[in-house]
Amino acid sequence: MAGATALLSLLIVASFYPSVTNGGVLRFEGTWLPQLGLNFTLRMDGFAWLFSMLIAGIGFLVVVYARYYMSEDDPVPRFFSFLLAFMGAMLGIVISGNVILLSVFWELTSIFSFLLISYWHNNAAARDGARMALTITGIGGFCLLIGLLLLGNIVGSYDLDKILAAGDVIRGHSLYVPALVFILLGALTKSAQFPFHFWLPNAMSAPTPVSAYLHSATMVKAGVFLLVRFWPVLSGTYEWFYLVGLAGIITLVLGAYFAMFQQDLKGLLAYSTISHLGLITTLLSLGSPLATVAAIFHMVNHATFKASLFMAAGIIDHETGTRDMRRLSGLFRYLPITGTLAMVASAAMAGVPLLNGFLSKEMFFAEAVETHADSILDRILPYVATLASAFSVAYSLRFIHTVFFGPPPTDLPKPKPHEPPRWMRFPIDLLVVACLIVGIIPAISIGPFLHTAVVSVLGPETPEYSLSIWHGVNLPLIMSAIALVGGTLLYLSLRKYLATCEDGPPILRNLKGQRIFERVLVEVSWRWARSLERRFGTRNLQPQLRWVVATGFLAGLLPLYLSGFETRDIAFSGIDPAFAAIWLLGICLAFGTAYLAKYHRLAALVMLGGVGLIVCITFVWLSAPDLAITQLLVEIVTTVLILLGLRWLPKRTEGLAESITLRARFRRFRDLALAVVCGIGMTFIAYAVMTMPVPDTIANYFLENAYSQGGGRNVVNVILVDFRGFDTLGEIAVLGVVALTVFALLRRFRPADDSMDLPEQQRIQNSFDEDRPERSAGDTVRDYLLVPSVIMTWLFPVIITFAVYIFMRGHDMPGGGFSAGLTLSIAFLLQYLAGGTRWAEDRLRILPLRWMGAGILTASATGIGAWFFGYPFLTSHFQYVELPLIGKMPAATALLFDLGVFSLVVGSTVLILVALAHQSIRINRLRAIDAARTEEG
């Protein structure tokens, strides 16, 4: 399956070839976020084509290889899905025609490489390596995004074609340097260039197919791909030369030097990859078209020989059980074919003539000798290049010599290595043959494709170059010879030391980038975070709230302070004395509530209810009858609710255990000050807002269209159920969720021990019963409030009728689903109050969950119903119908919606209250169980 996908994409890419030759560009554009200039643009030119071929081709080979490499116990589907996802992301980078899209795909490759590297997630090294790779490339990706945004800002478009056409504008812009630095950070981290190189060797704990794919052909190539992509617009400046060149040269030498001293096969290959990427980067830094040709050529060559080498290393690991070069030796007698293939591939890596590595290396030498920018860096380049090349010869030689020659191995974990299955070796066969073909007849095999790619990058600047093996005896050839001889000598002299030494180069062995990285990580993510938390964090609610309130106050003050105060005359005229008197009472009640809430909860609750009533009167007074009704009903329900809750709170009596410390006094004073300033601030703001001349608001729209479009005269109700019906649907959903949460919380509720006894009043009443022989226990409790309870029982049908009435008139007069729902739940509530929970439930079966479900379904179905008539969600329809007895009656679909609201409000309210009321019964049961247990014990 995976192989078929890869092969198919390979074929698709290959089929595009005719359209990209001679600088043709294939484009696909899909609109994504056109407002931001962000389109889903795909674009394929020759270079992208070449790269896509590499990605899809090597991807296919890796899939074939992995089929044999992965063991049966591994979750293989996960592996292949990650691998294909990675391949897709990589193709996305290559062919995206919009730089933001490119950055998105870039991030995707980081994420999928993380998943692939940590594939064996029970291995700590794999997890660490993956995390490091993700951190480094993730930071790089973020920098890249910044850089690309800057670039897009300079050009004025995120479209790749436009950016590529604006090279001069970009190089001349003042933001060129920051954009360059950020883009380079992205590219260099991805390509593991110094000083970000250390993640690559640590990523070697990935399964070998992953390494072969990610760390030879794709992931790390994304960085240099990006450099080539933007080479036409960014290169040619001193900043480019120094930044890219310095990183490239250091990486080139250091990578090769480190590679020589690795004991792990894959470690050696990893450092060699770093070094080769350094070579490509160095070539790109030179800024000459010819060097860029060499860079592109070397990318392809490196991908072929390095992928095959990784696969060969995987086979060795697979067959012998180890990758440690100190333990491997003389494997040629067991693995002759793999050995031959590996030898050819590493010869290509070393740059031996007749192989593809040789060609691009010759081109590199030729470019190194040329002077591009006269500086020290440029002058030392030939020597550095030769040195690095010698190192590269040495480690290639070491790879082959240690593993395949010498005495037979003695302590292998798997003692009898043999050749792998035919198809496991097939990818290597193919790649090595490719190395040979390209190496011997370059002009015919790779020539045209390379030319296509080069033309698409360089355009008219495409230089004359010749891909042939023999250019005559010239300086590059002599350098190659020196490197070959020098590398061989170097290996021979170091052989003894290498056979036994520790992992890593001498002296620098202890200086590990990994360790530095980890220390920084621990410092930032652990110590700093902890100390910040210790200094500024608190787990106590009060300081948190204090900060919230104070910040809120300042946030309110700041704009006033900045824009200046405007004094306005305070108008005392026009105040209705009755209204003022009511609020004088209200203010007293509010103060009383605040003062008494600590010790006299019931009194505070009564006063709170008083404030609520006055708010309600205010609504009536100020032309808001709907609000008044709702406020009144909610007030009733809330009071009952809190009354039910009061029973479970601890007793608190004044003056007990309260020695007020100075600190507490200070705290109270501070809170008081905060409260006072907040109050005063609110007064001013409220006054200012209310006396402001009201501008033309959307109110007029609603007032004008309520009747013509919503079919109702009560504009508030029409807004709720029609114009803003979707908001209301959301709100009743919230109400339902809250009710369910309350219900769920109370199911596991267990009160504190001191609330477990019967309430004091009930105890007094029960003992009164026990004292008198003619009364049985519980009589007084039952007869308590006898007259009111009879009235309440009789009121039940009346209230229900009232609820229906409120509901029906809601569209035209004050009322509606919310208030009707609350009314009906009060009707139910009164039955509970009148007869007690058991009595009520014997006679009434209310299923609040059904009410709620029916409510939300009705409301949603009404909304969906509009779809069937071709209207958007929740479009309402109305007409007046003639009903017998009642008369003319508005029948809008909004009424159905309101029915849903009504039903849900009833269900939720009843559910909350009943769940709380049930606790008393539950506790009685709990108490009985406890008592039984004590007796047993």
Add this chain to the structure above:
Amino acid sequence: MELVLATAIGVMTGCGVWLILRPRTYQVIVGLSLLSYAVNLFIFGVGGVKTNVPPILVDGVPNSTLADPVPQALVLTAIVIGFATTALFLVVLLASRGLTGTDHVDGRNDPR
């Protein structure tokens, strides 16, 4: 009228803020209720203070004289949601009281 209403809003805000900064859960719940009155009245007041012109369309009365229905619709749902949050908070405080044995907002009596 505006002055009275503004003062009332200010007083309720002050009392509410004072109460939500107190250490006992019951005080916080009462404080939140007071604050929600204040906020509801404030939002309501934004639409302007008018008497005797409820936003109910009557033939012959020009629309522009009616009270602003938008803040009213906002406040109406706010009242209902306010009830729901009060209920939720009450239950949370009961559960916390049952679990920790104290009605302090931090779940323990000794402030650290």
